[in-house]
Amino acid sequence: MDEQMRYFLVYCSPAGSTRHLAEVAAAELERLGNPCTLLAIGRRAAIEEARQRLAAGGGPLCLYLGTPVYSAHALPPVIEFIAGLPVAASAWAVPLVTWGGATSGVALYEMTAALAAKGYRPVGAAKVLAVHSLMWQAEQPLGAGHPDAADDELLRGLVREVALRLAAGGAAARLSPADLRCQPPAVFAQLQAASLELARQTLPPRVVDEELCTQCGTCAESCPVGAVSLEPFPVWGAACILCFNCMRECPAGAVQADLSPVHAYIRQRAATFAETPGSQVFLP
Numbered sequence: 001m002d003e004q005m006r007y008f009l010v011y012c013s014p015a016g017s018t019r020h021l022a023e024v025a026a027a028e029l030e031r032l033g034n035p036c037t038l039l040a041i042g043r044r045a046a047i048e049e050a051r052q053r054l055a056a057g058g059g060p061l062c063l064y065l066g067t068p069v070y071s072a073h074a075l076p077p078v079i080e081f082i083a084g085l086p087v088a089a090s091a092w093a094v095p096l097v098t099w100g101g102a103t104s105g106v107a108l109y110e111m112t113a114a115l116a117a118k119g120y121r122p123v124g125a126a127k128v129l130a131v132h133s134l135m136w137q138a139e140q141p142l143g144a145g146h147p148d149a150a151d152d153e154l155l156r157g158l159v160r161e162v163a164l165r166l167a168a169g170g171a172a173a174r175l176s177p178a179d180l181r182c183q184p185p186a187v188f189a190q191l192q193a194a195s196l197e198l199a200r201q202t203l204p205p206r207v208v209d210e211e212l213c214t215q216c217g218t219c220a221e222s223c224p225v226g227a228v229s230l231e232p233f234p235v236w237g238a239a240c241i242l243c244f245n246c247m248r249e250c251p252a253g254a255v256q257a258d259l260s261p262v263h264a265y266i267r268q269r270a271a272t273f274a275e276t277p278g279s280q281v282f283l284p
């Protein structure tokens with residue numbers, strides 16, 4: 001390849017598992033002599049800035065794009081990021097998802113199709129098992145202990161393989177979205193119909209204990225999409241993605257919800273879908 005490939009690693013990670021993997025991938029790229037730009041997205045301004053960073057400077061680029069699976073799909077900021085990308089002339093993509101052991105859903109399939117529509121040739125992909133971020137209060141949460149050392153190494157292997165294929169020109173390297181269907185057809189259709197909006201209607205409401213709340217603002221600061229405002233107690237706007245960082249991070253325990261029925265529901269979904277393997281890389 002004549003021109004220097006520019007590497008980007010863009011991710012959204014409310015609870016940190018996807019960020020961990022993004023950092024592992026970035027370190028491996030760095031070790032291979034491919035410095036990359038690591039960008040966290042969530043709020044609108046960060047999404048726009050990431051797009052501008054990609055657009056600034058010409059030449060070929062390779063975009064690693066990471067998201068957790070929420071209600072079987074990629075997170076809204078990641079979907080929004082892709083939707084606003086200009087069509088690229090010389091670009092490759094590596095979609096990455098973390099999932100909490102219930103189902104990896106249709107996230108990889110949808111991201112790959114959306115990136116391909118923007119001219120990004122999918123050169124590899126991975127799903128990685130992670131602790132389920134709605135189960136931090138549960139004993140034995142699904143995905144406990146993940147991503148582990150073996151997951152990290154699996155991802156490093158993908159990074160190395162993608163680098164080799166791109167160094168060879170990348171022409172033969174192209175996954176099709178159909179390669180990324182992790183579910184049997186009947187389940188796939190069911191998961192396509194799942195949505196964060198439906199989850200919003202069924203998840204237990206959060207309430208604020210005004211006796212406990214000190215209005216410290218941790219909930220607003222820890223919200224990856226800027227959906228919490230203090231009026232003077234926390235209020236959630238429409239942009240809320242239901243990550244529950246506000247509740248998990250509240251030092252006073254003032255944001256409360258009973259998630260135990262949700263834990264049972266998630267375990268039941270995990271048993272129904274029985275998706276294996278937990279972590280997997282995909283290459284053309």
Ligand SMILES: Cc1cc2nc3c(=O)[nH]c(=O)nc-3n(C[C@H](O)[C@H](O)[C@H](O)COP(=O)(O)O)c2cc1C
Nearest residue numbers: 013014015016017018068071072100102103130133
């Ligand atoms: C609202 C919500 C919905 C989720 N939906 C799913 C799902 O459909 N399938 C699954 O396996 N995990 C699901 N998870 C778990 C996350 O995908 C998983 O914990 C992920 O690794 C979190 O990434 P992060 O640590 O980067 O935020 C969900 C988590 C939340 C908060």
